[in-house]
Amino acid sequence: MLNVLRQIVQEVxxxxxxxxxxxxxxxxxxxxxxxxxxxxxxxxxxxxxxxxRATKGLNPEAVGxxxxxASEGLVGLVAVREEPINLQDAASHPRYRYLSETxxxxxxxxxxxxxxxxxxxxxxxxxxxxxxxxxxESEEAFMVTMSAHWRRYWPxxxxxxxxxxxxxxxxxx
Numbered sequence: 001m002l003n004v005l006r007q008i009v010q011e012v013x014x015x016x017x018x019x020x021x022x023x024x025x026x027x028x029x030x031x032x033x034x035x036x037x038x039x040x041x042x043x044x045x046x047x048x049x050x051x052x053r054a055t056k057g058l059n060p061e062a063v064g065x066x067x068x069x070a071s072e073g074l075v076g077l078v079a080v081r082e083e084p085i086n087l088q089d090a091a092s093h094p095r096y097r098y099l100s101e102t103x104x105x106x107x108x109x110x111x112x113x114x115x116x117x118x119x120x121x122x123x124x125x126x127x128x129x130x131x132x133x134x135x136x137e138s139e140e141a142f143m144v145t146m147s148a149h150w151r152r153y154w155p156x157x158x159x160x161x162x163x164x165x166x167x168x169x170x171x172x173x
Contacts, residue, residue: 041053042122108132
C-alpha cells in the first residue's frame with residue numbers, strides 16, 4: 001500500500017487544479033481499496049457545510065450540489081468526532097441521511113475518515129460498498145494514512161481552488 005500511496009501523491013502533485021486533484025484522489029483510493037465508491041466532502045467554511053467535491057461511484061451530477069452540515073449524516077458525524085466511522089450497515093445508523101441525488105441507496109458499508117490540518121477539519125474522505133461488512137483494520141489504516149498524507153498537500157491545493165477558499169475554521173466539537 002505504501003507504493004500506492006506514493007503514486008497517488010505524485011499524481012495529485014501533478015494535477016492541473018483542485019478539482020482534478022480531488023478526482024485523482026477518489027479514483028485512486030477507490031481502486032486501491034477495491035470498493036464501489038470513494039468520495040471526498042470538502043468543508044465550505046462560509047456556509048459551514050461539507051460539499052461533495054469529487055466521487056468515483058456516486059452520481060457525478062451530485063458533485064458540487066450535495067452538502068451536509070456538521071449535524072447531518074455520517075459525514076457530519078465523522079467531522080464532529082474527528083475520527084473514523086466504520087459501519088457495515090450505514091442506513092441503520094441514527095445519523096444516516098439519505099441523499100437521493102447521489103444514488104447511494106445501494107451501498108451499505110461505510111468508512112469515513114476526517115481530513116484534519118492544524119486541528120481544523122478540512123473535509124471527509126469516504127469509501128462505500130454494497131456488501132454489508134466492516135472494513136478491516138488494514139483498510140481503515142490505509143484510509144487514515146491517506147487522509148493524514150493528503151492534508152499535507154491541502155495548502156498547495158488551496159491555492160488552486162476556484163470555488164472557495166479552503167478551510168479554515170476551527171473544528172466543531
